[in-house]
Amino acid sequence: MTEPKYRDLAEALRRRIAQAPVGTPTPSERELAEESGVSRMTARRAIDELVRAGLLTREVGRGTFVAHPAVGMPLQLTSFTDDMLARGHVPSSEVLEARLVPADEQIASVFQRDPGDPVFLLSRVRLADGVPMAIERSHLRADLLPGIESHDFARESLYRVLLDEYGVRFDGGEQVIRAAIARPDDAKTLKIPPQSAVLEFVRTSSSDAGVMEWTTSIYPGTRFELSAQIAPVTAQGSAPRSALRVRG
Ligand code: 16G
Numbered sequence: 001m002t003e004p005k006y007r008d009l010a011e012a013l014r015r016r017i018a019q020a021p022v023g024t025p026t027p028s029e030r031e032l033a034e035e036s037g038v039s040r041m042t043a044r045r046a047i048d049e050l051v052r053a054g055l056l057t058r059e060v061g062r063g064t065f066v067a068h069p070a071v072g073m074p075l076q077l078t079s080f081t082d083d084m085l086a087r088g089h090v091p092s093s094e095v096l097e098a099r100l101v102p103a104d105e106q107i108a109s110v111f112q113r114d115p116g117d118p119v120f121l122l123s124r125v126r127l128a129d130g131v132p133m134a135i136e137r138s139h140l141r142a143d144l145l146p147g148i149e150s151h152d153f154a155r156e157s158l159y160r161v162l163l164d165e166y167g168v169r170f171d172g173g174e175q176v177i178r179a180a181i182a183r184p185d186d187a188k189t190l191k192i193p194p195q196s197a198v199l200e201f202v203r204t205s206s207s208d209a210g211v212m213e214w215t216t217s218i219y220p221g222t223r224f225e226l227s228a229q230i231a232p233v234t235a236q237g238s239a240p241r242s243a244l245r246v247r248g
Contacts, residue, residue, distance in 0.1 A: 006045035007193070009036055014055060017066050025067040026056060053129075054223040055137075061246055066247050077170050077205060078161035080126045080134070089128035095154045096135075096189075100142055107139055109232065110204060110214045118142040120149055122158065125189055126217075132190045133223065138215040145212075155218040168212055173205035186218050199223035 002223065009032070017026060026047075047064060050056040057067040084091035101121045108115040120140040125132050131234040138158065142148060144166070147216035180200045186190050187194050199220050205213040 005038060006042045006049065009038060009042060009046035010049040010193070012036075013050060014053075015049075017055065017208060020066045022066055026064045028063060029125050039210050049193065053193065053196070054220065055071055058171070077079065077173055079157055080136070081157040081160070084128045084133075087128075090130075092130070093123040093154050094126045094127070095152075096125065098149060098153060100149055103139075107214065110139075111141055113143075120145060122153055124153060135186050135218045136215055137217075138212075138213060141209075142213050144209055162212070168207050168209075170205045170207055170212070173203060173213075175204075176202045177203075179221070180218075182218065182220075190218070190220055192220045192222070198222055199226070 013026070013032070013058055017024070018116075020026075020134075029040050029043045030048060031042045032038075032047065038041065041123070046055050047058075051064070055066050055067055057065050080093075081091045085194065099121055100118050102114055102116045102117045104113065105115050107119055108117060111117070111119070122136075122140070122141040124137045126134040126136055126137075131183045131195075140148060140158075140162075145162070145168075148161070151165075153161075159170075180198050182190065182192060182196045182198045184194060185194055186198070190196075192198075198221050201215075201217040201219070202216070203213065203215045204211055205215075
């Protein structure tokens, strides 16, 4: 199957701006159409694609510019809702799946429960100002959260419900971060080009009752960057722990 013309053009434009500093003006629809010998419609779709991927920004009346590549992600036990509100964005969610399922071997071992025990599976697209930012697939201990499946997580924050309804206060967790290539269905949902690089976060959060949440989140690589506080190693070795692990 050949790629549509606008995809090739978007790819060429992506390569052209790859090294350009943030704020560099990029060709207008008309200029791009002229220099590439395509219709204005094709040029517009190519530019749209890079705007959606977060590589270009459009400023009304001024033109299109190379965008700041990424949004910083805190390495803390915060919720998507709180993160986005703190940055001045309007968070929203679309629920892809929300149901009770029996734990398989892997999930049972994460929760230190038995296979077959009830787990609440929640898959959501997370949006900021209407733009898809992440896909999250969460598993939660359903035995400790009776009625969790009756909440409408298109409107409610998971962490808020856990705290307000069930008194769950997370006191720690682990977050493993890996680079990956978007699955075709995820790329479509996130409106990113097929085969795009993504960051995959696997978060295990615990409360005093043990592991409560196990969530895999997929973030487009072009829209996010990670930053971590670094501190000198002290004699007591009390510097914050973070590690880059080789995937096995
Ligand atoms: C964050 C967490 C996710 C958690 C969600 C709750 C990461 C990588 N993941 O997205 O594990 O389930 O927040 O968000 O940060 P909510 O309270 O807005 O529903």
